[in-house]
Amino acid sequence: MKENTASIKLSIDRLQVGVYIKIPVRWNAHPFMFNQFKITSDSQITLLRQAKIQHVYAIPSKSSANPLPVVEGEQQVVVDAVQDTTLLKNKLGDKEQQILAMQQHRRAIKECEKAYQNALGRVRSLTSKIQSRPLLAIEEAQVVMATMTKAILAKDDLILHLVGDDRDDMDSHQHAISVCMLSMMIGKKLGLSSQEISNLGTAGLLHDIGKLKIPSQFYTNKDVSSAKRKFVIEKHPEYSIEFINNVPSVNADVKRLIVEHHEFADGSGYPKGLKEDKLHPHSLIVSMVNMYEKLCYPYNEKKARTPSQSLSYLFSSQKALFNSRQLSAFVKSLGIYPPGTLVALNNGQTGIVITVNTAKLLAPSVMVFDEKVPRDEAAIIDLASESVTIESALSPRSVDKHIKDYLNPRSQLSFFIE
Structure with missing residues (x-):
């Protein structure tokens, strides 16, 4: 409507x-x-x-x-506030500073997107080599992870961006990078060591490489029975380990994180149905992030949830599947309004959260809809430095199509850390 x-x-x-x-x-x-x-x-x-x-x-x-009503028979009195223009001058100065900050923010986003595309290219490259040259491919992944780990540990506050990258349902590379980034973010929030954070990132990057052994028909062909599809797809963690075992430099912790990335705390996962006390202490981090990502971006797009809805669903309905401390760290890292959340602002406008500073979760940066402004020039407002606040998160169903097309939440569900 x-x-x-x-x-x-x-x-x-x-x-x-x-x-x-x-x-x-x-x-x-x-x-x-x-x-x-x-x-x-x-x-x-x-x-x-x-x-x-x-x-x-x-x-x-x-x-x-x-x-206010028009008062009949009375001269409208205009307050002669224009004589003191101090307020106007100050506000124009503030606006100039806001514009400069917005330009700087756009540059940061472009740099982040450039880094993301570079990482994405490297992941695609190593994936293309994984079957023919697994040793080289996985060693490349470890080099990528060393760089990412160093960058993440060097920052006091992690800045989580949405990056504009349209996903292909059968392209798992964006998913791999998001799982990698979010897992490392949680690891840092929990105070894990450099090696443990690197292990999480490597596992996140490589957790689904076993799917390369599964013919695409099991994902796309409706004639394949659901039981057979389920049986074959649930073998992919073991297929991933078959690739990894060809590379002696991958440590045992990474291997466990990969093979256990579909296990749950209550024993309802696969491939072995292990309960939390039998799992690697960090396997449920990768499992949790993997589920969150799949809720945001399922194979059937009609079932997609917003980032905010996905996080709420994990916390309210899936607590039994995960470690409570790790789940709490995830929620605290993404905040009430994760990147990708459509929001109503207290000035009556609609926007989308595009950047979250983990130290200022209630004041993310928001791209604002304005039909008079081209999308690539849309205002990006840092709520930490503005009087504008978020009134509520919005369901995509409640937002007009032309506003959603402008803000484009569905094509931006890839995460990258500045």
Whole structure:
């Protein structure tokens, strides 16, 4: 159902807190970060006057208050606030700083995406070699992991980005990188050693290589019985170890993490149905991240959940499958609003969380929808330094299609750490 965005023209004198407005001038001709927003303070109305904006357009469907009535027979009194332009000058200065910060943020995201694409290329390269030259391929993976581990340990605060990379259902490389990154992030949160974090990353990167031995028909052919499909697919952890066993330099901990990445604490997993006390202490980290990723990006896209929904589902419905301390560390690492979460802001706008600083979980960076701004120029707001806050996470079903197309949450479910 299309959102009702009908608007009415109003003079500035009829504005009050709660009215959602559109400013009918160029973005660079006013002191606000957005062309449209809900008024949250009287000082915003003062700023409109000081900027010599005579009228705006109000959108009743997005407002929480009505415009002030026109008083018949009385001259509208305009407060001569424009004489003191200190507030306006300060706000314009703030906006300039915000624009510079936004440009810096875009550069950081581009650098992160460049690093991600580089890592993705290396993973694809080693995967293509795994069957013919397993020793070389897995040694390459260990070199990649050494670099990643060093980078992660060097940072006090981990910055988790969403990166724009459309996934192919049969392309497991993005999944491997996300499992690798998130597992290492949890390892750091838990205070694990450098070697243990590296083991988690290596296992995350290589956990599904056994699927290379499984013909694609078992994933795509509807004529294959579900029982046969289940039997064959559940062999992939053992197939992965068959590859790994060809490489003497891979340690025993990594091998266990890989073969146990579908095991659960209650013994309901596979291939051996082991309970937590029989598992490697960190196997459930990889298992948990693997499930989270598959909830976000299943083979059947119609069953996909948002990052926020996936995390909530793990915590509320799947606690018995995982280690409670590790699950808590995962939740604390991603926060209430994980990257990829669609959110409603308190200024009436809609955005998507694109970056989470693990030290400031309630104030992620959000890309904001504005139909007047091209998507590649969309405002990216660091909520840690803004008065704008998140009111709630949104279900994709509740968001208009044109807004979802702009924010594009489905094509951005790959994670990378800055």
